[in-house]
Amino acid sequence: MTAPLLEIERINSFYGDSHILFDVSLNVGRNEVVALLGRNGAGKTTTLRTIMGVLAPRSGSIRLDGEPIQGRPPFEIARRGLQLVPEERAIFGQLTVEENLRLAALTAPSAWTLDRIYEFFPRLRERRRSGGRQLSGGEQQMLAIARALIRDARVILLDEPFEGLAPLIVRDLVRVSRELAEQGRTILVVEQNVTAALSFADRVYILNNGHVVWEGTPESLRADPALMKAHLGI
Amino acid sequence: MPSAPLLLSQAFNGLALGTLLALVSSGLTIILGTLGVLNFAHGALFMLGAYAMYVVATATGSYVLAVVVGAAFMLVVGVALERGLVRLFYARPHEDQILVTFGAGIVFTEVARAIFGGNALTVPTPSWGQGIVHLGFLFYPTYRLQLIGIIAALLFALYLVLYRTSIGLVVRAGIEDARMVGILGINVRRAFLGVFALGVVTAGVSGMLYAPIISVEPDMGSNFLVQAFVVIVIGGLGSFPGAVVGGLVAGEIIALTSAFNAAYSDVMLYAVMALLLVLRPQGLFGSEGRV
Numbered sequence: 252m253t254a255p256l257l258e259i260e261r262i263n264s265f266y267g268d269s270h271i272l273f274d275v276s277l278n279v280g281r282n283e284v285v286a287l288l289g290r291n292g293a294g295k296t297t298t299l300r301t302i303m304g305v306l307a308p309r310s311g312s313i314r315l316d317g318e319p320i321q322g323r324p325p326f327e328i329a330r331r332g333l334q335l336v337p338e339e340r341a342i343f344g345q346l347t348v349e350e351n352l353r354l355a356a357l358t359a360p361s362a363w364t365l366d367r368i369y370e371f372f373p374r375l376r377e378r379r380r381s382g383g384r385q386l387s388g389g390e391q392q393m394l395a396i397a398r399a400l401i402r403d404a405r406v407i408l409l410d411e412p413f414e415g416l417a418p419l420i421v422r423d424l425v426r427v428s429r430e431l432a433e434q435g436r437t438i439l440v441v442e443q444n445v446t447a448a449l450s451f452a453d454r455v456y457i458l459n460n461g462h463v464v465w466e467g468t469p470e471s472l473r474a475d476p477a478l479m480k481a482h483l484g485i
Numbered sequence: 486m487p488s489a490p491l492l493l494s495q496a497f498n499g500l501a502l503g504t505l506l507a508l509v510s511s512g513l514t515i516i517l518g519t520l521g522v523l524n525f526a527h528g529a530l531f532m533l534g535a536y537a538m539y540v541v542a543t544a545t546g547s548y549v550l551a552v553v554v555g556a557a558f559m560l561v562v563g564v565a566l567e568r569g570l571v572r573l574f575y576a577r578p579h580e581d582q583i584l585v586t587f588g589a590g591i592v593f594t595e596v597a598r599a600i601f602g603g604n605a606l607t608v609p610t611p612s613w614g615q616g617i618v619h620l621g622f623l624f625y626p627t628y629r630l631q632l633i634g635i636i637a638a639l640l641f642a643l644y645l646v647l648y649r650t651s652i653g654l655v656v657r658a659g660i661e662d663a664r665m666v667g668i669l670g671i672n673v674r675r676a677f678l679g680v681f682a683l684g685v686v687t688a689g690v691s692g693m694l695y696a697p698i699i700s701v702e703p704d705m706g707s708n709f710l711v712q713a714f715v716v717i718v719i720g721g722l723g724s725f726p727g728a729v730v731g732g733l734v735a736g737e738i739i740a741l742t743s744a745f746n747a748a749y750s751d752v753m754l755y756a757v758m759a760l761l762l763v764l765r766p767q768g769l770f771g772s773e774g775r776v
Contacts, residue, residue, distance in 0.1 A: 303668060305664070305668065324667065325664075325667045325668045326667045326668075326669075326670050326671055326672050326673065329667075329668060329669060329670035330670045334668075334669075335668055337665070337668070341662055341664075341665040341668075343657075343658045343661050343662065343665070344661065344772070345657060345660075345661055345772070346654070346657060346658060346661075350654055350657075350658075353651075353654060354654050354655065354658050354666070354669060354671075355669045355670075357651055357654070357655070357669075357670070357671060358669070358670035358671055359670065398669065402669070402670065
Protein backbone atom coordinates (compact mmCIF):
# COMPACT_ATOMS: atom_id res chain seq x y z
CA MET A 252 0.00 0.00 0.00
CA THR A 253 1.37 3.42 -0.95
CA ALA A 254 1.58 6.13 1.69
CA PRO A 255 -1.25 8.68 1.76
CA LEU A 256 -0.58 11.90 -0.15
CA LEU A 257 -1.21 14.01 2.95
CA GLU A 258 -0.46 12.60 6.40
CA ILE A 259 -1.16 14.53 9.58
CA GLU A 260 0.19 12.90 12.68
CA ARG A 261 -0.61 13.97 16.22
CA ILE A 262 -0.53 17.71 15.68
CA ASN A 263 -1.11 20.15 18.54
CA SER A 264 -1.98 23.72 17.63
CA PHE A 265 -2.44 26.78 19.79
CA TYR A 266 -3.75 30.29 19.41
CA GLY A 267 -1.58 32.09 21.91
CA ASP A 268 -2.14 30.12 25.10
CA SER A 269 -5.30 28.34 24.09
CA HIS A 270 -4.81 24.78 23.03
CA ILE A 271 -7.03 24.18 19.97
CA LEU A 272 -5.96 20.89 18.38
CA PHE A 273 -5.09 17.86 20.51
CA ASP A 274 -3.06 15.14 18.82
CA VAL A 275 -5.06 15.39 15.63
CA SER A 276 -4.17 12.68 13.14
CA LEU A 277 -5.75 12.24 9.74
CA ASN A 278 -4.73 11.37 6.25
CA VAL A 279 -5.88 11.98 2.73
CA GLY A 280 -5.05 9.52 -0.01
CA ARG A 281 -4.31 10.33 -3.61
CA ASN A 282 -7.49 11.18 -5.57
CA GLU A 283 -9.50 11.03 -2.37
CA VAL A 284 -12.05 13.52 -1.10
CA VAL A 285 -12.08 13.68 2.67
CA ALA A 286 -14.63 15.67 4.67
CA LEU A 287 -13.72 17.08 8.06
CA LEU A 288 -16.93 17.71 10.00
CA GLY A 289 -17.74 19.08 13.40
CA ARG A 290 -19.52 21.83 15.25
CA ASN A 291 -18.49 25.45 15.26
CA GLY A 292 -15.26 25.84 17.18
CA ALA A 293 -14.32 22.16 16.91
CA GLY A 294 -11.00 23.12 15.33
CA LYS A 295 -11.76 22.40 11.66
CA THR A 296 -10.50 25.71 10.29
CA THR A 297 -7.51 25.56 12.63
CA THR A 298 -6.64 22.16 11.18
CA LEU A 299 -6.61 23.55 7.64
CA ARG A 300 -4.66 26.64 8.68
CA THR A 301 -2.09 24.44 10.41
CA ILE A 302 -1.70 22.24 7.32
CA MET A 303 -1.23 25.33 5.13
CA GLY A 304 1.44 26.72 7.45
CA VAL A 305 -0.57 29.81 8.40
CA LEU A 306 -0.32 28.47 11.94
CA ALA A 307 2.69 26.40 13.02
CA PRO A 308 1.86 23.32 15.12
CA ARG A 309 3.65 23.08 18.49
CA SER A 310 4.20 19.38 17.91
CA GLY A 311 3.35 16.64 15.47
CA SER A 312 4.17 16.16 11.85
CA ILE A 313 2.54 16.95 8.52
CA ARG A 314 3.85 15.14 5.46
CA LEU A 315 3.02 15.75 1.83
CA ASP A 316 4.02 12.78 -0.30
CA GLY A 317 6.30 11.66 2.52
CA GLU A 318 8.10 15.02 2.87
CA PRO A 319 7.65 16.87 6.18
CA ILE A 320 6.17 20.34 5.68
CA GLN A 321 5.23 21.40 9.22
CA GLY A 322 6.72 24.70 10.31
CA ARG A 323 7.41 25.82 6.73
CA PRO A 324 5.98 29.20 5.64
CA PRO A 325 2.73 29.12 3.61
CA PHE A 326 4.38 30.19 0.35
CA GLU A 327 6.72 27.17 0.42
CA ILE A 328 3.89 24.82 1.29
CA ALA A 329 1.85 26.30 -1.57
CA ARG A 330 4.73 25.72 -3.97
CA ARG A 331 4.79 22.07 -2.96
CA GLY A 332 1.23 21.74 -4.15
CA LEU A 333 -1.07 22.37 -1.20
CA GLN A 334 -3.68 25.08 -1.64
CA LEU A 335 -5.99 26.51 0.98
CA VAL A 336 -9.26 28.05 -0.20
CA PRO A 337 -10.03 30.05 2.94
CA GLU A 338 -13.44 30.42 4.52
CA GLU A 339 -13.53 34.18 3.93
CA ARG A 340 -12.45 33.48 0.30
CA ALA A 341 -9.88 36.29 0.47
CA ILE A 342 -10.52 37.51 -3.08
CA PHE A 343 -8.46 40.58 -3.93
CA GLY A 344 -11.26 43.10 -4.36
CA GLN A 345 -9.13 45.71 -6.10
CA LEU A 346 -7.87 43.19 -8.64
CA THR A 347 -9.96 41.93 -11.55
CA VAL A 348 -11.03 38.29 -11.76
CA GLU A 349 -8.32 37.68 -14.34
CA GLU A 350 -5.67 39.38 -12.21
CA ASN A 351 -6.67 37.24 -9.22
CA LEU A 352 -6.11 34.18 -11.41
CA ARG A 353 -2.83 35.41 -12.91
CA LEU A 354 -1.51 36.17 -9.44
CA ALA A 355 -2.37 32.67 -8.27
CA ALA A 356 -0.66 31.15 -11.34
CA LEU A 357 2.59 33.12 -10.89
CA THR A 358 4.50 30.54 -8.86
CA ALA A 359 2.62 27.40 -9.90
CA PRO A 360 4.89 24.74 -11.39
CA SER A 361 2.23 23.56 -13.82
CA ALA A 362 -0.35 26.28 -14.13
CA TRP A 363 -3.57 25.74 -16.03
CA THR A 364 -4.28 28.16 -18.85
CA LEU A 365 -6.92 30.81 -18.25
CA ASP A 366 -8.96 29.21 -21.03
CA ARG A 367 -9.10 25.92 -19.20
CA ILE A 368 -10.28 27.70 -16.05
CA TYR A 369 -12.91 29.62 -18.00
CA GLU A 370 -14.17 26.38 -19.59
CA PHE A 371 -14.64 25.01 -16.11
CA PHE A 372 -16.24 28.23 -14.79
CA PRO A 373 -17.92 29.98 -17.75
CA ARG A 374 -19.32 32.53 -15.34
CA LEU A 375 -15.78 33.72 -14.53
CA ARG A 376 -15.06 34.30 -18.22
CA GLU A 377 -18.04 36.65 -18.38
CA ARG A 378 -16.80 38.44 -15.28
CA ARG A 379 -13.08 38.37 -16.07
CA ARG A 380 -12.70 42.16 -16.23
CA SER A 381 -14.82 42.81 -13.13
CA GLY A 382 -13.16 43.82 -9.89
CA GLY A 383 -13.16 41.16 -7.20
CA ARG A 384 -15.33 43.29 -4.94
CA GLN A 385 -18.08 43.43 -7.56
CA LEU A 386 -18.58 39.66 -7.53
CA SER A 387 -21.49 37.95 -5.82
CA GLY A 388 -20.73 35.53 -2.97
CA GLY A 389 -21.10 32.54 -5.29
CA GLU A 390 -18.82 34.06 -7.91
CA GLN A 391 -16.24 34.84 -5.25
CA GLN A 392 -16.31 31.23 -4.11
CA MET A 393 -15.88 30.04 -7.71
CA LEU A 394 -12.91 32.37 -8.11
CA ALA A 395 -11.42 31.17 -4.83
CA ILE A 396 -11.63 27.56 -6.04
CA ALA A 397 -10.40 28.58 -9.49
CA ARG A 398 -7.25 30.07 -7.93
CA ALA A 399 -6.45 26.67 -6.45
CA LEU A 400 -7.22 24.92 -9.75
CA ILE A 401 -5.10 27.24 -11.87
CA ARG A 402 -2.17 26.33 -9.62
CA ASP A 403 -2.99 22.68 -10.35
CA ALA A 404 -2.79 22.04 -6.60
CA ARG A 405 -2.11 18.45 -5.60
CA VAL A 406 -4.26 18.82 -2.49
CA ILE A 407 -7.01 21.42 -2.20
CA LEU A 408 -8.04 22.45 1.31
CA LEU A 409 -11.59 23.77 1.06
CA ASP A 410 -12.78 25.72 4.10
CA GLU A 411 -16.58 26.03 4.28
CA PRO A 412 -17.09 26.45 0.53
CA PHE A 413 -20.89 26.61 0.81
CA GLU A 414 -21.16 28.94 3.77
CA GLY A 415 -23.46 31.95 3.44
CA LEU A 416 -24.58 31.10 -0.08
CA ALA A 417 -28.09 30.77 -1.46
CA PRO A 418 -29.33 27.15 -1.88
CA LEU A 419 -29.26 27.39 -5.67
CA ILE A 420 -25.63 28.53 -5.65
CA VAL A 421 -24.77 25.80 -3.16
CA ARG A 422 -26.27 23.25 -5.57
CA ASP A 423 -24.05 24.64 -8.33
CA LEU A 424 -20.94 24.49 -6.18
CA VAL A 425 -21.75 20.97 -4.99
CA ARG A 426 -21.95 19.98 -8.65
CA VAL A 427 -18.56 21.61 -9.25
CA SER A 428 -17.11 19.81 -6.22
CA ARG A 429 -18.44 16.46 -7.48
CA GLU A 430 -16.90 17.12 -10.87
CA LEU A 431 -13.56 17.84 -9.20
CA ALA A 432 -13.87 14.64 -7.17
CA GLU A 433 -14.66 12.65 -10.34
CA GLN A 434 -11.60 14.15 -12.04
CA GLY A 435 -9.53 12.63 -9.25
CA ARG A 436 -8.63 15.86 -7.44
CA THR A 437 -7.44 15.34 -3.89
CA ILE A 438 -9.56 17.45 -1.55
CA LEU A 439 -9.85 17.96 2.18
CA VAL A 440 -13.09 19.82 2.80
CA VAL A 441 -14.37 21.39 6.01
CA GLU A 442 -18.09 22.07 6.00
CA GLN A 443 -21.04 22.81 8.27
CA ASN A 444 -23.45 21.73 5.56
CA VAL A 445 -23.13 18.01 6.27
CA THR A 446 -25.49 16.83 3.54
CA ALA A 447 -23.63 18.82 0.89
CA ALA A 448 -20.24 17.62 2.10
CA LEU A 449 -21.31 13.97 2.31
CA SER A 450 -22.59 14.12 -1.26
CA PHE A 451 -19.07 14.18 -2.68
CA ALA A 452 -16.81 12.86 0.08
CA ASP A 453 -15.18 9.42 0.05
CA ARG A 454 -14.32 9.44 3.72
CA VAL A 455 -15.22 11.46 6.82
CA TYR A 456 -13.51 12.55 10.02
CA ILE A 457 -15.42 14.18 12.86
CA LEU A 458 -13.65 16.67 15.05
CA ASN A 459 -14.96 17.60 18.50
CA ASN A 460 -13.24 20.07 20.82
CA GLY A 461 -9.97 19.64 18.97
CA HIS A 462 -10.00 15.82 19.04
CA VAL A 463 -10.69 13.45 16.17
CA VAL A 464 -13.63 11.45 17.56
CA TRP A 465 -14.78 9.41 14.57
CA GLU A 466 -13.59 8.24 11.21
CA GLY A 467 -15.60 6.38 8.58
CA THR A 468 -17.50 6.48 5.34
CA PRO A 469 -20.41 8.78 4.48
CA GLU A 470 -22.70 5.74 4.38
CA SER A 471 -21.87 4.63 7.90
CA LEU A 472 -22.29 8.19 9.18
CA ARG A 473 -25.67 8.59 7.51
CA ALA A 474 -26.74 5.26 9.02
CA ASP A 475 -25.94 6.46 12.53
CA PRO A 476 -28.30 9.31 13.56
CA ALA A 477 -27.10 9.13 17.15
CA LEU A 478 -23.54 9.89 16.06
CA MET A 479 -24.71 12.80 13.89
CA LYS A 480 -26.69 14.18 16.80
CA ALA A 481 -23.89 13.78 19.32
CA HIS A 482 -21.14 15.45 17.33
CA LEU A 483 -22.79 17.48 14.61
CA GLY A 484 -25.99 18.51 16.35
CA ILE A 485 -28.30 17.29 13.59
CA MET B 486 -7.61 90.04 -5.01
CA PRO B 487 -4.54 88.71 -6.87
CA SER B 488 -4.30 89.39 -10.58
CA ALA B 489 -5.17 86.77 -13.17
CA PRO B 490 -1.57 86.32 -14.39
CA LEU B 491 -0.42 85.79 -10.80
CA LEU B 492 -3.14 83.21 -10.19
CA LEU B 493 -2.23 81.44 -13.42
CA SER B 494 1.42 81.45 -12.54
CA GLN B 495 0.58 80.08 -9.10
CA ALA B 496 -1.59 77.40 -10.69
CA PHE B 497 1.51 76.35 -12.63
CA ASN B 498 3.60 76.38 -9.47
CA GLY B 499 0.88 74.27 -7.89
CA LEU B 500 1.13 71.78 -10.73
CA ALA B 501 4.93 71.61 -10.36
CA LEU B 502 4.73 71.16 -6.59
CA GLY B 503 1.75 68.82 -6.99
CA THR B 504 3.52 66.42 -9.35
CA LEU B 505 6.53 66.39 -7.03
CA LEU B 506 4.32 65.68 -3.99
CA ALA B 507 2.59 62.96 -6.01
CA LEU B 508 5.93 61.26 -6.67
CA VAL B 509 7.18 61.60 -3.08
CA SER B 510 3.86 60.40 -1.65
CA SER B 511 3.48 57.44 -3.99
CA GLY B 512 6.68 55.98 -2.54
CA LEU B 513 5.38 56.54 0.98
CA THR B 514 1.93 55.11 0.27
CA ILE B 515 3.19 51.98 -1.52
CA ILE B 516 5.40 51.14 1.45
CA LEU B 517 2.60 51.83 3.93
CA GLY B 518 0.02 49.90 1.94
CA THR B 519 2.11 46.81 1.29
CA LEU B 520 4.35 46.57 4.35
CA GLY B 521 2.08 48.32 6.83
CA VAL B 522 5.03 50.48 7.83
CA LEU B 523 4.71 54.26 7.97
CA ASN B 524 8.21 55.27 6.89
CA PHE B 525 9.20 58.36 8.87
CA ALA B 526 12.61 58.32 7.17
CA HIS B 527 10.97 59.17 3.84
CA GLY B 528 11.77 62.89 4.09
CA ALA B 529 15.40 62.19 4.98
CA LEU B 530 15.64 59.85 1.98
CA PHE B 531 14.34 62.68 -0.21
CA MET B 532 17.16 64.82 1.27
CA LEU B 533 19.75 62.07 0.60
CA GLY B 534 18.68 62.05 -3.04
CA ALA B 535 19.22 65.80 -3.29
CA TYR B 536 22.73 65.48 -1.80
CA ALA B 537 23.54 62.57 -4.15
CA MET B 538 22.51 64.89 -6.98
CA TYR B 539 24.72 67.64 -5.60
CA VAL B 540 27.78 65.39 -5.29
CA VAL B 541 27.59 63.73 -8.71
CA ALA B 542 26.40 66.80 -10.64
CA THR B 543 29.17 68.94 -9.12
CA ALA B 544 31.82 66.31 -9.81
CA THR B 545 30.80 65.37 -13.34
CA GLY B 546 28.70 68.27 -14.52
CA SER B 547 26.19 65.81 -15.93
CA TYR B 548 22.60 66.00 -14.74
CA VAL B 549 21.53 62.74 -16.37
CA LEU B 550 24.52 60.85 -14.97
CA ALA B 551 23.76 62.30 -11.54
CA VAL B 552 20.19 61.02 -11.65
CA VAL B 553 21.29 57.56 -12.77
CA VAL B 554 24.09 57.24 -10.21
CA GLY B 555 21.90 58.81 -7.54
CA ALA B 556 19.06 56.35 -8.21
CA ALA B 557 21.51 53.44 -7.96
CA PHE B 558 22.80 54.86 -4.66
CA MET B 559 19.24 55.16 -3.33
CA LEU B 560 18.55 51.57 -4.36
CA VAL B 561 21.51 50.44 -2.25
CA VAL B 562 20.34 52.58 0.67
CA GLY B 563 16.81 51.15 0.35
CA VAL B 564 17.94 47.53 0.29
CA ALA B 565 20.33 48.06 3.22
CA LEU B 566 17.69 49.87 5.27
CA GLU B 567 15.11 47.13 4.70
CA ARG B 568 17.45 44.18 5.26
CA GLY B 569 19.34 45.73 8.14
CA LEU B 570 16.59 47.46 10.07
CA VAL B 571 13.00 47.76 8.87
CA ARG B 572 12.59 44.01 8.24
CA LEU B 573 13.20 43.33 11.92
CA PHE B 574 10.21 45.53 12.77
CA TYR B 575 7.45 44.08 10.53
CA ALA B 576 6.03 42.07 13.40
CA ARG B 577 6.46 44.88 15.94
CA PRO B 578 3.80 47.44 16.92
CA HIS B 579 3.35 50.55 14.78
CA GLU B 580 4.89 52.77 17.48
CA ASP B 581 8.13 50.82 17.22
CA GLN B 582 8.14 51.09 13.43
CA ILE B 583 7.56 54.82 13.63
CA LEU B 584 10.32 55.26 16.22
CA VAL B 585 12.87 53.22 14.30
CA THR B 586 12.23 54.89 10.94
CA PHE B 587 12.11 58.29 12.59
CA GLY B 588 15.46 57.48 14.21
CA ALA B 589 16.93 56.34 10.89
CA GLY B 590 15.80 59.66 9.40
CA ILE B 591 17.60 61.60 12.15
CA VAL B 592 20.77 59.57 11.53
CA PHE B 593 20.64 60.30 7.78
CA THR B 594 20.06 64.00 8.42
CA GLU B 595 22.92 64.30 10.91
CA VAL B 596 25.31 62.30 8.72
CA ALA B 597 24.55 64.72 5.88
CA ARG B 598 25.15 67.65 8.25
CA ALA B 599 28.46 66.13 9.42
CA ILE B 600 29.72 65.63 5.87
CA PHE B 601 28.36 68.70 4.07
CA GLY B 602 27.81 71.15 6.92
CA GLY B 603 24.56 72.90 7.67
CA ASN B 604 24.75 75.52 4.96
CA ALA B 605 22.42 75.48 2.01
CA LEU B 606 24.04 74.18 -1.16
CA THR B 607 22.87 74.82 -4.68
CA VAL B 608 22.66 72.39 -7.55
CA PRO B 609 22.88 74.08 -10.94
CA THR B 610 20.02 73.80 -13.37
CA PRO B 611 21.01 71.53 -16.28
CA SER B 612 22.15 73.38 -19.41
CA TRP B 613 19.06 72.30 -21.33
CA GLY B 614 16.82 73.56 -18.57
CA GLN B 615 18.06 77.12 -18.27
CA GLY B 616 16.12 80.18 -19.23
CA ILE B 617 12.50 81.09 -19.31
CA VAL B 618 9.69 79.96 -21.57
CA HIS B 619 7.03 82.29 -22.83
CA LEU B 620 3.64 80.59 -22.50
CA GLY B 621 1.19 82.96 -24.12
CA PHE B 622 0.87 85.67 -21.50
CA LEU B 623 2.94 83.86 -18.87
CA PHE B 624 6.72 83.58 -18.46
CA TYR B 625 7.77 80.41 -16.72
CA PRO B 626 11.20 78.96 -15.81
CA THR B 627 12.13 76.29 -18.36
CA TYR B 628 13.37 73.70 -15.87
CA ARG B 629 10.21 73.90 -13.75
CA LEU B 630 8.16 73.29 -16.85
CA GLN B 631 10.36 70.37 -17.90
CA LEU B 632 10.15 69.01 -14.39
CA ILE B 633 6.38 68.69 -14.67
CA GLY B 634 6.90 66.56 -17.78
CA ILE B 635 9.72 64.48 -16.29
CA ILE B 636 7.78 63.69 -13.13
CA ALA B 637 4.62 62.96 -15.08
CA ALA B 638 6.65 60.48 -17.14
CA LEU B 639 8.05 58.87 -13.97
CA LEU B 640 4.57 58.59 -12.46
CA PHE B 641 3.40 56.97 -15.67
CA ALA B 642 6.34 54.54 -15.50
CA LEU B 643 5.40 53.75 -11.91
CA TYR B 644 1.81 53.21 -13.05
CA LEU B 645 3.01 50.75 -15.71
CA VAL B 646 5.10 48.86 -13.17
CA LEU B 647 2.17 48.64 -10.74
CA TYR B 648 -0.59 47.85 -13.23
CA ARG B 649 1.11 46.04 -16.11
CA THR B 650 3.74 43.77 -14.55
CA SER B 651 3.73 40.68 -12.35
CA ILE B 652 5.66 42.58 -9.69
CA GLY B 653 2.97 45.24 -9.69
CA LEU B 654 0.31 42.55 -9.41
CA VAL B 655 2.00 41.17 -6.29
CA VAL B 656 2.33 44.67 -4.82
CA ARG B 657 -1.32 45.58 -5.41
CA ALA B 658 -2.48 42.26 -4.01
CA GLY B 659 -0.09 42.65 -1.06
CA ILE B 660 -1.62 46.04 -0.26
CA GLU B 661 -4.97 44.28 0.19
CA ASP B 662 -4.00 41.05 1.90
CA ALA B 663 -0.33 40.10 2.23
CA ARG B 664 -1.19 36.86 4.05
CA MET B 665 -3.27 35.55 1.13
CA VAL B 666 -0.50 36.47 -1.32
CA GLY B 667 1.76 34.14 0.68
CA ILE B 668 -0.87 31.39 0.66
CA LEU B 669 -0.83 31.63 -3.14
CA GLY B 670 2.84 30.65 -3.18
CA ILE B 671 4.49 34.05 -3.33
CA ASN B 672 7.41 34.93 -1.08
CA VAL B 673 5.95 38.07 0.42
CA ARG B 674 9.05 38.95 2.43
CA ARG B 675 11.08 39.15 -0.76
CA ALA B 676 8.38 41.20 -2.43
CA PHE B 677 8.51 43.52 0.62
CA LEU B 678 12.20 44.19 -0.03
CA GLY B 679 11.44 45.19 -3.61
CA VAL B 680 8.58 47.44 -2.55
CA PHE B 681 10.61 49.15 0.15
CA ALA B 682 13.54 49.73 -2.22
CA LEU B 683 11.17 51.07 -4.88
CA GLY B 684 9.67 53.49 -2.35
CA VAL B 685 13.11 54.68 -1.27
CA VAL B 686 14.27 55.21 -4.86
CA THR B 687 11.08 57.18 -5.52
CA ALA B 688 11.81 59.46 -2.54
CA GLY B 689 15.45 59.88 -3.58
CA VAL B 690 14.71 60.62 -7.23
CA SER B 691 12.15 63.21 -6.15
CA GLY B 692 14.88 64.93 -4.12
CA MET B 693 17.29 64.78 -7.06
CA LEU B 694 14.87 66.31 -9.52
CA TYR B 695 13.87 69.04 -7.11
CA ALA B 696 17.44 69.87 -6.03
CA PRO B 697 18.03 72.50 -8.77
CA ILE B 698 15.04 74.58 -7.63
CA ILE B 699 15.43 74.54 -3.87
CA SER B 700 18.37 74.88 -1.56
CA VAL B 701 19.89 71.58 -0.54
CA GLU B 702 20.26 71.37 3.24
CA PRO B 703 20.09 68.61 5.86
CA ASP B 704 16.57 69.47 7.08
CA MET B 705 15.01 69.95 3.67
CA GLY B 706 13.09 66.66 3.85
CA SER B 707 11.03 67.28 6.96
CA ASN B 708 8.61 69.66 5.30
CA PHE B 709 8.04 67.22 2.43
CA LEU B 710 7.53 64.35 4.87
CA VAL B 711 4.69 66.20 6.59
CA GLN B 712 3.11 67.25 3.31
CA ALA B 713 3.40 63.70 1.97
CA PHE B 714 1.55 62.43 5.06
CA VAL B 715 -1.25 64.88 4.35
CA VAL B 716 -1.30 63.80 0.69
CA ILE B 717 -1.72 60.12 1.48
CA VAL B 718 -4.42 60.87 4.02
CA ILE B 719 -6.28 62.92 1.40
CA GLY B 720 -5.73 60.29 -1.30
CA GLY B 721 -6.44 57.25 0.86
CA LEU B 722 -3.77 55.26 2.70
CA GLY B 723 -2.02 52.75 0.47
CA SER B 724 -3.59 54.00 -2.76
CA PHE B 725 -1.30 54.91 -5.66
CA PRO B 726 -3.99 56.80 -7.63
CA GLY B 727 -4.83 58.47 -4.32
CA ALA B 728 -1.23 59.67 -3.90
CA VAL B 729 -1.19 61.11 -7.43
CA VAL B 730 -4.51 62.93 -7.18
CA GLY B 731 -3.87 63.88 -3.55
CA GLY B 732 -0.46 65.29 -4.51
CA LEU B 733 -1.92 67.44 -7.27
CA VAL B 734 -4.73 68.66 -4.99
CA ALA B 735 -2.27 69.49 -2.21
CA GLY B 736 0.09 71.28 -4.61
CA GLU B 737 -2.71 73.50 -5.92
CA ILE B 738 -4.05 74.22 -2.44
CA ILE B 739 -0.61 75.35 -1.25
CA ALA B 740 0.20 77.38 -4.37
CA LEU B 741 -3.18 79.06 -4.81
CA THR B 742 -3.46 79.93 -1.12
CA SER B 743 0.00 81.48 -1.38
CA ALA B 744 -1.33 83.85 -4.06
CA PHE B 745 -3.60 85.33 -1.40
CA ASN B 746 -1.47 84.92 1.71
CA ALA B 747 1.53 82.60 1.84
CA ALA B 748 1.27 82.29 5.62
CA TYR B 749 -2.02 80.39 5.29
CA SER B 750 -0.97 77.84 2.67
CA ASP B 751 -0.19 75.03 5.13
CA VAL B 752 -3.18 75.94 7.29
CA MET B 753 -5.44 75.63 4.27
CA LEU B 754 -3.92 72.24 3.44
CA TYR B 755 -4.67 70.94 6.94
CA ALA B 756 -8.15 72.45 6.87
CA VAL B 757 -8.94 70.59 3.65
CA MET B 758 -7.54 67.39 5.12
CA ALA B 759 -9.61 67.81 8.28
CA LEU B 760 -12.75 68.45 6.25
CA LEU B 761 -12.07 65.39 4.14
CA LEU B 762 -11.52 63.27 7.23
CA VAL B 763 -14.98 64.28 8.44
CA LEU B 764 -16.75 63.72 5.12
CA ARG B 765 -14.79 60.77 3.75
CA PRO B 766 -12.46 59.29 6.38
CA GLN B 767 -11.01 56.66 4.04
CA GLY B 768 -9.70 59.39 1.70
CA LEU B 769 -10.48 59.97 -1.97
CA PHE B 770 -9.38 56.54 -3.23
CA GLY B 771 -9.07 54.56 -0.01
CA SER B 772 -11.27 51.65 0.92
CA GLU B 773 -12.90 51.53 4.30
CA GLY B 774 -11.40 49.57 7.15
CA ARG B 775 -7.97 49.15 5.60
CA VAL B 776 -4.41 49.56 6.97
